[in-house]
Amino acid sequence: MRRRLVTLGGVAAGAGAALGAGLLWRAGQGRSGPPLAGEMATFEVHDPPRPLPDHAFVDAAGGTHSLDAFAGRVVLVNFWATWCAPCVEEMPALDALEAALGGPDFQVVTVSIDTGGMAQVAPFFDRLALAHLKPYVDPDGRMPLAFATRGLPTSVVIDRAGRWAGSFTGPADWAGKDALDLMRWYLDRTT
Secondary structure, three states: OHHHHHHHHHHHHHHHHHHHHHHHHHHHOOOOOOOOOHHHOOOEEEEEEEEOOOOOEEEOOOOEEOHHHHOOOEEEEEEEOOOOHHHHHHHHHHHHHHHHHOEOOEEEEEEEOOOOOHHHHHHHHHHHOOOOOOEEEOOOOOHHHHOOOOOOOEEEEEOOOOEEEEEEEOOOOOOOHHHHHHHHHHHOOOO
16 A cells, blocks of 8 residues: 555656646747746646635734735735744835836735734834835635635735736745746736
């Protein structure tokens, strides 16, 4: 029995590697998929893109928002918490990404799941001098579950048509070349 499980696992791993190589090859062509190179090699593309879960989150003034409010833009939604060391590590890079690409066509939306809400998140933003990001909170922590996150941090890309285009689990250098290339690929798409 154990030998079969190992064999089946090996077959599954081999098939996964072949599929992954195919996706990387396809992405490298630049015509059929986003560039999945370097640090973004593990970005999970949703092909076709998925509908967005409907869930509200709150801004610093207490206003309620949904991702529909960002329609027409490419949005990188980052789920994080102040107690998550990898989340804290990547926040300056997310701020730099917003500084580089943010505007009418692109926005980084950081959604904290801290149970202390904005009272906990706002001082954190001040302490890290995050000048380009706006803080948002999901105090009940259900929004990441709607996106089937496997841990924190998790970032999801929403395309211009308001669809869930893909996900990245774990910290990343969002201001680095690989992430910028990926975001620019989505920005270059009209739908």
